Amino acid sequence: MQTPEDWIRHGQELRRPLLVHESLGQKSRICIVGGGLSGLCIAYRIGQKNPNIHIDLIEHADRLGGVIETWKDGEWLCDVAVNATRPHPAVWRLVQDLGLQQEFSPSRKEANSRWIWTDGTSHKLSRWTLLKMNPLKLYNGIRSSRKGGASVGDILPNKTIADAMTLGIVNDTSHNVDADFLMPGLTKFGPKPPIGKRKLRKEISKSYPLFSPKPGSTASFRGGISTLTEALISSLNQMENTAIHLNFKAESLEHVCQEFDLKPSAIVWSAGSKTMAQSKLSVFAVGYVQEKINDVPIGYGTLIPDESVPISGILHESDVHATSRAPKGHRLFRIMVPHERWDGEEASVKRALRRILTKADPILFSKIGERSIPRYLPGHLQGIANKQSECSQAGWSVSGVSITHVVDQAERIAELF
Numbered sequence: 565m566q567t568p569e570d571w572i573r574h575g576q577e578l579r580r581p582l583l584v585h586e587s588l589g590q591k592s593r594i595c596i597v598g599g600g601l602s603g604l605c606i607a608y609r610i611g612q613k614n615p616n617i618h619i620d621l622i623e624h625a626d627r628l629g630g631v632i633e634t635w636k637d638g639e640w641l642c643d644v645a646v647n648a649t650r651p652h653p654a655v656w657r658l659v660q661d662l663g664l665q666q667e668f669s670p671s672r673k674e675a676n677s678r679w680i681w682t683d684g685t686s687h688k689l690s691r692w693t694l695l696k697m698n699p700l701k702l703y704n705g706i707r708s709s710r711k712g713g714a715s716v717g718d719i720l721p722n723k724t725i726a727d728a729m730t731l732g733i734v735n736d737t738s739h740n741v742d743a744d745f746l747m748p749g750l751t752k753f754g755p756k757p758p759i760g761k762r763k764l765r766k767e768i769s770k771s772y773p774l775f776s777p778k779p780g781s782t783a784s785f786r787g788g789i790s791t792l793t794e795a796l797i798s799s800l801n802q803m804e805n806t807a808i809h810l811n812f813k814a815e816s817l818e819h820v821c822q823e824f825d826l827k828p829s830a831i832v833w834s835a836g837s838k839t840m841a842q843s844k845l846s847v848f849a850v851g852y853v854q855e856k857i858n859d860v861p862i863g864y865g866t867l868i869p870d871e872s873v874p875i876s877g878i879l880h881e882s883d884v885h886a887t888s889r890a891p892k893g894h895r896l897f898r899i900m901v902p903h904e905r906w907d908g909e910e911a912s913v914k915r916a917l918r919r920i921l922t923k924a925d926p927i928l929f930s931k932i933g934e935r936s937i938p939r940y941l942p943g944h945l946q947g948i949a950n951k952q953s954e955c956s957q958a959g960w961s962v963s964g965v966s967i968t969h970v971v972d973q974a975e976r977i978a979e980l981f
């Protein structure tokens with residue numbers, strides 16, 4: 565039974581199913597598979613809440629953090645995956661509990677502008693953009709999405725805008741993306757809050773520690789997002805009830821049960837799903853001398869739904885964050901290059917940047933990583949909500965795509981102990 569306090573603590577996350585085994589909360593020994601943000605947060609939250617529970621955390625790679633990594637070169641600093649978080653009290657609570665308040669600040673509101681590149685030119689997005697979408701079609705799209713299993717493209721009548729939105733979040737076009745998974749509050753997936761929308765929003769807003777974020781804003785860390793994973797790792801290393809095993813590949817659930825002499829009900833699988841398709845992208849850090857690109861307005865970034873262009877997004881990293889990302893007198897941009905669109909040549913990326921961003925030559929052009937994002941096809945959330953599993957499941961393949969979902973899910977799981 566969910567109380568108003570539960571909704572104030574977790575907000576719309578409570579619409580998402582928690583895929584935990586019914587006996588998980590009674591275990592005295594558990595194993596978490598996957599040392600990305602999800603596995604780290606679950607271990608931290610459970611281990612802090614109940615020091616008598618022994619936790620083994622296993623990770624395939626030789627480092628923890630999963631897709632999260634911050635790239636540095638002198639004074640240039642760029643996140644390879646997450647660069648900022650949207651507001652959610654669970655993230656703010658985690659930052660406070662880890663003692664990171666001095667490192668965490670709201671992103672710059674002067675850098676709010678977003679553009680969309682279509683028909684060979686940039687268009688600034690505004691509230692009017694939504695109105696241009698044919699309000700009646702939008703209303704009908706939202707209503708019919710409440711039957712479940714709709715795509716984001718089914719809801720938003722303007723394909724260009726819908727694609728730009730989903731590309732920015734999951735690197736996929738809108739007809740391939742599950743609307744319930746991306747915005748369960750809008751499609752009314754799952755249980756309803758026991759208090760009115762406006763009151764709930766007000767109470768949630770009052771519940772933030774540190775500072776109350778403005779709606780639609782983001783916040784980030786001075787040293788990049790790896791500040792968060794490094795603090796989690798450091799706390800886990802100090803906790804006597806947690807053991808971390810790197811370079812340990814879980815071949816299957818049975819393999820983990822055997823190795824740790826545990827039942828499947830004591831395993832939390834936070835290592836993604838082998839059956840989900842993935843889309844792959846390369847990430848570039850590109851830097852310019854400020855005075856050579858005065859024509860590039862300050863802003864958040866540009867989304868590019870046109871699949872003939874190898875770049876899907878340009879993020880104005882040094883404009884967005886309150887703390888420095890580039891040497892003085894320089895600006896830094898992060899470029900997303902989906903492999904489905906790209907011939908693999910750096911020259912094609914540079915040509916597209918000349919067309920879309922600026923004709924100036926960059927003084928930094930560096931590929932900083934490759935990442936894969938799970939494909940959340942329409943019906944995904946319905947599918948997992950009805951799935952029976954022998955073990956508990958967590959992480960962004962089931963929680964929601966952003967770190968707000970992953971971090972809040974960890975708190976919800978720890979509340980069971």
Ligand SMILES: Cc1cc2nc3c(=O)[nH]c(=O)nc-3n(C[C@H](O)[C@H](O)[C@H](O)COP(=O)(O)OP(=O)(O)OC[C@H]3O[C@@H](n4cnc5c(N)ncnc54)[C@H](O)[C@@H]3O)c2cc1C
Pocket residue numbers: 597598599600601602603622623624625628629630631632644645646647648649650812813814815834835836935936937958959960961964965966967968970
């Ligand atoms: C390019 C990009 C940009 C993003 N931008 C944002 C953003 O701006 N804001 C935001 O909120 N979110 C963003 N995200 C999403 C965010 O990064 C994820 O929500 C979050 O990091 C997922 O954490 P996770 O632990 O669930 O998954 P992962 O980080 O994928 O961790 C899973 C871990 O499991 C391990 N593993 C896999 N298989 C096994 C196995 N068999 N045995 C043992 N270990 C295994 C992996 O090595 C990995 O360490 C972005 C993601 C990407 C890729």
